[in-house]
Amino acid sequence: MFIASREFISAAEAQSASLGFPTVARVFTPHPVQDRTDDEMRAYADLVFDEVLATVTRQGKE
Numbered sequence: 001m002f003i004a005s006r007e008f009i010s011a012a013e014a015q016s017a018s019l020g021f022p023t024v025a026r027v028f029t030p031h032p033v034q035d036r037t038d039d040e041m042r043a044y045a046d047l048v049f050d051e052v053l054a055t056v057t058r059q060g061k062e
Helices: 006-018 039-058
Strands: 001-006 025-030
Touching: 001 006, 006 025, 025 039
Parallel strands: 001 025
Antiparallel strands: none
């Protein structure tokens, strides 16, 4: 699986397909991440933590 910010959804989908992994699991965070404070980055992480955890644990069962 991979994590990227929402700004790169189209690019991430195209790249994963071109690498032969079109259905690879992915989670997208809010954008931007550049120039965010530590507290803002923690808030972004908190927003997607449950989705990341569910995706990672689901991957092991498929």
